[in-house]
Amino acid sequence: MLFYLTILNLVNFLSEKALKLSDNESDFVVIITMDTWNYNNVVSKKYILNGLDNTLDDVYGLIKNVKTFWEALDKSILLKMLV
Secondary structure (H helix, E strand, O other): HHHHHHOOOOOHHHHHOOOOOOOOOOHHHHHHHHHHHHHHHHHHHHHHHHHHHHHHHHHHHHOOOOHHHHHHHHHHHHHHHOO
């Protein structure tokens, strides 16, 4: 999955924190950048969910940020390998 996200140039969303937009932001470029970042964040999450079993959609579907989602998924896989 990591290779696939690298090919799609979406792997950087697995390590970046979510961007925050101030309430009084009026710069068009900043707003478009935020919209693009949020869109790519959702697309990255959907690609990862698509590669998982459908029963895990309910478990991981509520996590908004793909970085948090990837870390939670990584921890659960590591825990299963240790057991």
